[in-house]
Amino acid sequence: MSSKQVRLGRFLASARTRAALSLGVVLAVGSTGTFAYWTDDVTVSGTTFTAGTLDLQVNNLNTVTAYTALNLTTMVPGNSMAGTLVIKNNGNVPLKYTAAAAANNTDTKNLAGSLAARVTSGAVTGSSPTLTCTGTAITGSGSTVNGSLISTGRQLAPGATETICVEVTLPANAPSSLQGAKTDVTFTFTGTSDLS
Amino acid sequence: MNLRLQRVVGWARQAVLTGGAVLGAACVLMTIGAALFGLRPLVFLSGSMSPTIETGALGIAHEVPASSLEPGDVVSVPTESGERVTHRIVSVAMDGDEAELELRGDANAAPDAHTYRVTHADRVVFDVPLVGYAIGWMVGPAGLFLLGLYAAFLLSVLLKRAPDRAPGPPASQLSATALTLAVLAAGALPVLLPLRVSPTLAAFTDPVPVSGTSFTAATLSAPTNVACVKGNGQRVTLTWSVVSGVTYRVYDDGVPAAPTSAGTYSTTNKETGELWVVATTSFSGPEWVSTDSTHFRYNGKACTAV
Numbered sequence: 222m223s224s225k226q227v228r229l230g231r232f233l234a235s236a237r238t239r240a241a242l243s244l245g246v247v248l249a250v251g252s253t254g255t256f257a258y259w260t261d262d263v264t265v266s267g268t269t270f271t272a273g274t275l276d277l278q279v280n281n282l283n284t285v286t287a288y289t290a291l292n293l294t295t296m297v298p299g300n301s302m303a304g305t306l307v308i309k310n311n312g313n314v315p316l317k318y319t320a321a322a323a324a325n326n327t328d329t330k331n332l333a334g335s336l337a338a339r340v341t342s343g344a345v346t347g348s349s350p351t352l353t354c355t356g357t358a359i360t361g362s363g364s365t366v367n368g369s370l371i372s373t374g375r376q377l378a379p380g381a382t383e384t385i386c387v388e389v390t391l392p393a394n395a396p397s398s399l400q401g402a403k404t405d406v407t408f409t410f411t412g413t414s415d416l417s
Numbered sequence: 418m419n420l421r422l423q424r425v426v427g428w429a430r431q432a433v434l435t436g437g438a439v440l441g442a443a444c445v446l447m448t449i450g451a452a453l454f455g456l457r458p459l460v461f462l463s464g465s466m467s468p469t470i471e472t473g474a475l476g477i478a479h480e481v482p483a484s485s486l487e488p489g490d491v492v493s494v495p496t497e498s499g500e501r502v503t504h505r506i507v508s509v510a511m512d513g514d515e516a517e518l519e520l521r522g523d524a525n526a527a528p529d530a531h532t533y534r535v536t537h538a539d540r541v542v543f544d545v546p547l548v549g550y551a552i553g554w555m556v557g558p559a560g561l562f563l564l565g566l567y568a569a570f571l572l573s574v575l576l577k578r579a580p581d582r583a584p585g586p587p588a589s590q591l592s593a594t595a596l597t598l599a600v601l602a603a604g605a606l607p608v609l610l611p612l613r614v615s616p617t618l619a620a621f622t623d624p625v626p627v628s629g630t631s632f633t634a635a636t637l638s639a640p641t642n643v644a645c646v647k648g649n650g651q652r653v654t655l656t657w658s659v660v661s662g663v664t665y666r667v668y669d670d671g672v673p674a675a676p677t678s679a680g681t682y683s684t685t686n687k688e689t690g691e692l693w694v695v696a697t698t699s700f701s702g703p704e705w706v707s708t709d710s711t712h713f714r715y716n717g718k719a720c721t722a723v
Contacts, residue, residue, distance in 0.1 A: 245441030298700035
């Protein structure tokens with residue numbers, strides 16, 4: 222071994238050198254360790270690892286295939302139908318849910334384009350074919366049957382349920398050309414563990 | 418006994434120093450590497466990217482411009498509330514140098530509810546399982562306490578004079594001091610640069626479809642039992658069955674007559690023409706009109722269906 226190598230070896234073996242290098246761990250953890258990269262007011266926020274399950278249910282089901290409460294086959298202008306849905310957080314982490322409606326016109330008359338939707342936290346009142354939802358529209362709820370129905374996420378704690386009322390109206394100004402038009406509507410409720 | 422204890426303590430001290438030196442050197446190298454190459458460590462707080470990336474993994478992400486993002490990449494982007502979400506790209510829509518990303522977690526049945534607009538994103542290069550748990554523990558209260566003890570021990574070694582050794586060449590001590598300063602400088606890098614371990618949510622989504630809803634608009638029936646009879650002179654009379662609540666309108670040679678709820682209409686001595694009737698209803702808005710009844714043509718002598 223050359224004297225240079227010996228000197229380097231002795232230098233690396235010295236307790237002081239090793240201690241100096243070890244400081245790297247302290248500094249790396251100390252300076253990178255806070256999880257508060259985006260919120261600097263938190264110094265030690267620690268971490269919460271989520272090993273939970275996310276399970277959103279509607280009417281206690283993960284897929285609702287026969288929701289017929291709103292169905293109306295002889296709709297004339299001014300008619301409205303309303304029905305409730307029970308949204309449930311069946312998992313063990315908090316969730317936020319949104320809802321969208323997708324309409325499928327079975328002809329070219331575009332009945333879906335005329336139908337108006339309203340979502341409230343109320344109950345169904347009246348009698349067919351003029352059923353309505355009580356209460357005011359939910360914040361961030363849409364007004365069509367072919368688009369966003371609830372765009373502002375609604376938070377549900379684990380185990381919590383919420384009843385929403387959906388009302389669909391054929392407005393008084395619906396044109397005569399809609400006679401016999403048919404549209405099928407699917408609502409999709411999407412839960413997310415992203416609570417932002 | 419006391420001697421043995423001293424020896425054990427001595428070994429432990431050596432082991433801690435040697436292990437710490439290796440780890441510390443790795444930390445410093447990684448820090449410098451990360452600063453040079455724009456790498457970002459990410460700790461996965463949830464498991465919506467499983468089985469690709471499980472909860473508690475440490476991911477290493479590399480910042481890339483939006484234009485180089487492709488569907489299938491796993492990227493980490495900030496959410497509206499400033500948290501991070503790391504999911505796989507479903508689709509990219511470029512808008513200038515901004516990209517609108519649709520993301521979906523591998524464990525999720527549906528894409529995220531919102532799209533993300535970004536000019537750059539951290540693409541996950543690789544991940545190491547479970548290391549995130551270790552980091553999470555280290556920055557917790559217990560971990561930071563141990564870290565403090567460890568730092569105190571290191572400082573005691575660094576500042577202590579070495580009585581057990583012949584006074585070494587001053588150059589060696591100087592080197593150790595210089596190295597300490599260098600490590601301190603490297604440790605300060607993350608403070609100066611935005612280079613920290615970021616927690617990332619890999620949020621789950623769960624869609625529930627609700628189908629079976631159907632709407633059909635009513636159809637107004639055309640008048641039924643329509644008949645046309647030749648009357649006195651040139652007059653003809655159109656008759657049809659009346660349904661209560663329905664209004665009728667006769668078209669006489671294309672000209673609409675006044676609406677009526679009765680089931681009969683007579684022409685006024687016109688020589689020839691064509692007659693038909695429709696049902697109409699007004700629902701406080703535009704009038705809804707049925708299809709035409711059978712058309713009848715009259716010519717002074719007879720009235721016959723067309």
